[in-house]
Amino acid sequence: MIARVDLRGAALSSLDARALREALPRAELDVEAALETVRPICEQVHAGGVDAILDLDERFDGIRPPSLRVPAEVLDKALAALEPTLRAALEESIRRARLVHADQARVDSVTQVVPGGTVTERWVPVDRVGLYVPGGQAVYPSSVVMNVVPAQIAGVGSLAVASPPQSSNTGDFVGYPDPTILAACALLGVDEVYAVGGAQAVAMFAYGASDASGATVCEPVTLVTGPGNVYVAAAKRLLLGIIGIDAEAGPTEIAILADETADAELVAADLISQAEHDELAASVLVTDSEELAAAVEAALERRAARTKHTIRVKTALGGRQSGIVLVSGVDEGVRVVDAYAAEHLEIQTRDAAAVAARIRNAGAIFVGDYAPVSLGDYAAGSNHVLPTGGCACHSGGLSVQTFLRGIHVVDYSREALADVADTVVTLATAEDLPAHGEAVTARFASDS
Structure with a gap:
């Protein structure tokens, strides 16, 4: 089900940094090719405004929303209908995210360079942001939390959320984003929500959108954040400069660095937890234990066969982006995972905290048996909007800092x-x- 890559001994020592990165499993994300697909979509939004966006909703999501902007009463109904246990879970996720992100707030600093000469660094939030929340094979109310909380703490004055309309919705929610996404927005006090997904959502944020009468329905934003598919990433690249972006997010990925002390069942469960996101999701185990590798392979076979999204999981695990990488020891494993620069990196080794402290390249690091990636997805307090595709070697995840600009004020x-x-x-x-x-x-x- 999952391939092996043997980098023990000379196989690893002979590779420089670039060759090592190329030797590791990795999902293909051809953003450049997708540009030619999204370019006419963005041009259509620019020229046609609301009507063009609704046409694109119908084309790509199979339904034409009753209105582009979700009415306030629909948001209120979504929150009122939210199952109490789910509401409590979202509220706890919000509480923990606010705790962590509040400590990221920046304060102005004044440096006296010489008597009579100062440089002040002021931290100023962007004026308006567009927050994208995916809604394809799964819906992600947790991504509402991860986008909105740091923006609010940064002091952004105007927030808008976009998420694809759902043809499977019923009642008052037909043609709007999933009700749990709407409820999460309402919980966070976000009342500007749009039923639009994909590249057309990014274009709407970049250009704004007016209706046939010329009335503005959506004002342009200055920054767009949030994960999405290759077409969202391509639209971000195409429109960069008109808008700022957080990153060109690709398929999700997990790497696990484990030694013989790791529990194969836990490792397999965590690899599958990421594989169920998407057929292109990457699940990579790096280990110096052949015995663990074999036990994980067996556990993957068992668990994949009985999980809900079996076909999706098996496709992801069997893809070129997933694999078990054999190394000669934990030191070599650290080199490999640093080269891989995973979105999510778990450390399941002896002295896991000490090993984690040596890692330089990862979007987020999860230490030991009791910090699975799914904890970070929902309720650790950390942010789950993280760099993918090896970008963790130069970029970090979404944070309060994403929404702030440092301005130097020179006074001599x-x-x-x-x-x-x-x-x-x-x-x-x-x-x-x-x-x-x-x-x-x-x-x-x-x-x-």
Whole structure:
């Protein structure tokens, strides 16, 4: 069901960093090819506004929403109909996320460079954000929490959520996003929600949307965040510059670094938990124990056969993006998982916390037997919108910082500028930009 990659001994030592990354299992995400598909979609939204978006909803999601924006009474009904246990679970998820993200809040700092010369770094939230919540093979009210909470803590003044309309909904919710997504929005106090998915949602956020009368239904945003499929990622790439983005998220992935002390049943359960997201989901085990590898393979066969989404899980586990990587020891395993730079990395080894402290590249690290990735998906308090496709080597997950901009405020007195004038002139002359120096010396021309 799942392939093996043997990197023991010389097989690993002969690989440089690039070759090692290429030797590891990885999902293919051809964003460049998808650009040609999404380009006309984005142009259609730009030109046609609300009517074009509703047409695209009908084309891609099989239903035309009663309205692009979800009415307030529908949001209220979704919250009122929310099953009490699910409501309590969402409220606890929100509470924990707020605890963690509140500690990410930034404060302004003032640095006195010289007497009379200061640089202040102000942290200012973006004005308006569009938060995308997927709704394909599964619906993700948890992604509402993960997008909205850090934006609210950052102080963003205007939030809008978009999620695909669902043809399977009944009653008041026909043609709108899944009721649990609507209820999560209502719980968080978000009342601007749109029934639109895919590339057209990103385009709507970038360009805004007006109806046939010219009335604005959705104002443009300055930043779009949230996970999605390859077409969402392609639209983000295409429209970058018109909007800011968090990342081009690809298929979800888990890597587990385990030694002979790991429980094969737990490892298999965690690999399957990610594989059930999507046929392209990546599940990778890195281990120095052949015995564990064999036991995990057997456990995967048993568990995959009886899980709800058997076909999806088996397809993901059998794909080129999944595998068991054999290494000679935990040190080699650390090198491999750092090269892989997983979205989610579990450490199930002896002295797991010490091993986790050595990891440099991962979206989130889960330490020991009692921190499965699914805890982070819902209720650890951490954020589950994380870099994929190896991007964890240079990018982090969604946080309060995502929604903030640092602005330097420079305040120098006459005396402080005079003290550094020769330095500025010298550097400007070295760069053959004399007017730069003259912009300083002109302020003291009357002194000569």
